[in-house]
Amino acid sequence: MIRLYKTAALPSVEMTGFETPLSEEESAIQNTVHRFARDVLRPIGRELDRMTPEEVIAPGSPYWAAMVESAKLGLDPQLIAQFPPEVAVRIESLIGEELGWGDSGLAVSLGAATVPLLMAQSLGNPELIEMCTGKIGCWMNTQPDRGSDAAILYRQELSAVGKQPTGNVTAKVGADEIVINGQSSAWVSNGSVAQVALAYMAADYGDGFYGTGEQGSFTNGVGMIIPLDLPGISRGKPLDKIGQRALPQGEIYFDNVKVPKRFAVALKDEYLGxxxxxxxxxxxxxxxxxxxxxxxxxxxxxxxxxxxxxxxxxxxxxxxxxxxxxxxxxxxxxxxxxxxxxxxxxxxxxxxxxxxxxxxxxxxxxxxxxxxxxxxxxxxxxxxxxxxxxxxxxxxxxxxxxxxxxxxxxxxxxxxxxxxxxxxxxxxx
Ligand SMILES: Cc1cc2nc3c(=O)[nH]c(=O)nc-3n(C[C@H](O)[C@H](O)[C@H](O)COP(=O)(O)OP(=O)(O)OC[C@H]3O[C@@H](n4cnc5c(N)ncnc54)[C@H](O)[C@@H]3O)c2cc1C
Structure with missing residues (x-):
């Protein structure tokens, strides 16, 4: 059936454009996040944009106020996941769009902050959940010599005789302990402020860094959650860059850092998946x-x-x-x-x-x-x-x-x- 109108009135429109009607709950969430984006993220993002990277992460910087205020919103991915899947997707999208509308750098920082906790929750590991709760997290995957190469999944992505490089930060995996040496790239979002990292890197399980057979071109790897106050961890200078200046980025250095093996989230065969x-x-x-x-x-x-x-x-x-x-x-x-x-x-x-x-x-x-x-x-x-x-x-x-x-x-x-x-x-x- 054609829905008939008597006049060529303006179409119904939401903040998010030509949207089918939002439920009361969706509108309420959108409005709350919009106000937060307008009143907190946008002004703070503009203020941080004019500051030096050192000032952005200094105690008392408005960056910390943005983090504290966002925690009060209670935007817990676990709660959103309780809605029917199609509704949860729309809510997640509405939230992400409003945050990005406010300030994309801070929106990325807020997103990255939750990644280690999300991993711990997905595994249902109480110790890791406790370790990550209330902490600022980061996702540490790229390294100075392993940028695009850090996320290779198939042989066709390597040149004819190529091997995936081991990169600049590697792990030796022992019976109870993982020992890490090297450095991440300077690009890690939240790298200069994070308290926990979900980290991925090449790993030696006692037989070298490379797999055998089909996997011979790929490094073995390990994924783990690292508390970033362990002995041997230090940070680089916060990165000065053209855009998303509200997002603190910087290297994380590892000098013989010993991580309990139970903090691993993916060993050898589970790494790529x-x-x-x-x-x-x-x-x-x-x-x-x-x-x-x-x-x-x-x-x-x-x-x-x-x-x-x-x-x-x-x-x-x-x-x-x-x-x-x-x-x-x-x-x-x-x-x-x-x-x-x-x-x-x-x-x-x-x-x-x-x-x-x-x-x-x-x-x-x-x-x-x-x-x-x-x-x-x-x-x-x-x-x-x-x-x-x-x-x-x-x-x-x-x-x-x-x-x-x-x-x-x-x-x-x-x-x-x-x-x-x-x-x-x-x-x-
Ligand atoms: C704002 C921002 C936030 C980021 N956040 C994170 C984060 O949270 N965690 C994290 O781990 N990393 C993060 N990164 C790093 C990001 O993932 C890398 O910058 C990106 O993957 C590219 O790597 P690269 O910078 O080393 O560039 P390179 O890989 O060196 O690429 C340089 C150029 O070479 C080309 N190139 C690369 N490989 C090939 C090839 N095989 N064949 C032909 N051409 C090629 C590319 O197209 C590109 O134009 C972030 C980066 C930015 C800018």
Missing amino acids: NLASTWSYGGTHMCQVFVGAARAAFELALAYCHERKQGGALLIEHQMTHLRLGDMLRRLEMARAIARRSLAYSRMSPQSHPYATAQAKVSVTEEAMKITHEAFQLLGGNATTREFPIEKLFRDVRSALIEDGENYILTSRLGVLAGRLYQNGWTRE
Whole structure:
């Protein structure tokens, strides 16, 4: 049936665009997180953006206030998971988008902070749960010489005679203890403030770093939760970077650090599967966050077009502006749709996959970059000054094209996956 209307009234619209009606509960959650994003994350994010990385993490910095205030919101993934799956996906998406709308750097920091606890809860390990509860966490996977190479899952991703490098931080796994030496990359989100890490690295189980047979090109690995106050752990200088300056990043150094083997979450044969699970789960947060950042850019441009006069009229009265705003909104709707679909796939499909999550992250961040770029262009010279927040959004979004996997690499991994699926019978009926 066609739903008939008597007039061409404006369509119903939510903060999140052309949305089917939100339930009371969904609206309440969205409004609460929106207020938090508007009143806490956004102003604090702007303040932190102007500070040095050392000032951002110093005691008394507004960064800590943002962390404390966010804890009061009670956005526990365990509680969200109690809703029916489709509802839980929409709620998770609404929350991530509002956080990203407020400040993408802080939204990433909040997301990364929960990762070790989520792993402990997924394993149902009471000791690890207690160790991670109330702590700021991080996800430590990349290293200076093992960036894109840190997350290789298939042989086709290595060049003909290539081997996955062991990288700069490695573990020796003994009977009761794991000994770690080396350093993480400077990119680890929350690296300079985290109290616990979910860490992945190459590991020697007594017979060298490389597997045998089919696995001969891959390093053996280990995943573990590390309390970051163990003897032998130190931090690098907090990273100074162009975007997401509210997100503290920095190296973590390990000098003969001894971790009880019971803190391992994935030994030898479970390593790749566990790494893949965390990545396919966590990468979805990036998608929602950068839909939020793109929406913030669109909203700024839309408002500016109603204030700025050129050619004898407000920008919004010019046809070319309609085209540009329409294109931005179309891309925003598309990015949100992709972000939600991949979130649903990650949470609800019987076997999720990090490359399926990653392709969505590529599409969302590429669209977010186009939207933010166009918003920047619409603000003319004003965009280039630090008085207008669009320059910050532009810098924040730019980093996302590399964060959580560089976009070309992630796209080529999708191609590898397509080949593997075809070889397994997909599309051949
Ligand atoms: C804001 C931000 C947050 C981050 N957060 C975290 C975090 O929480 N935890 C963590 O562990 N890491 C984190 N990272 C690191 C991030 O995952 C890496 O930066 C990313 O995977 C790319 O690695 P790289 O920087 O070493 O670049 P490289 O891998 O050195 O890539 C450099 C260039 O070389 C190209 N390239 C790489 N490999 C190949 C190849 N085989 N063939 C052809 N070209 C290739 C790439 O396309 C890229 O253009 C973060 C990064 C950023 C920017």
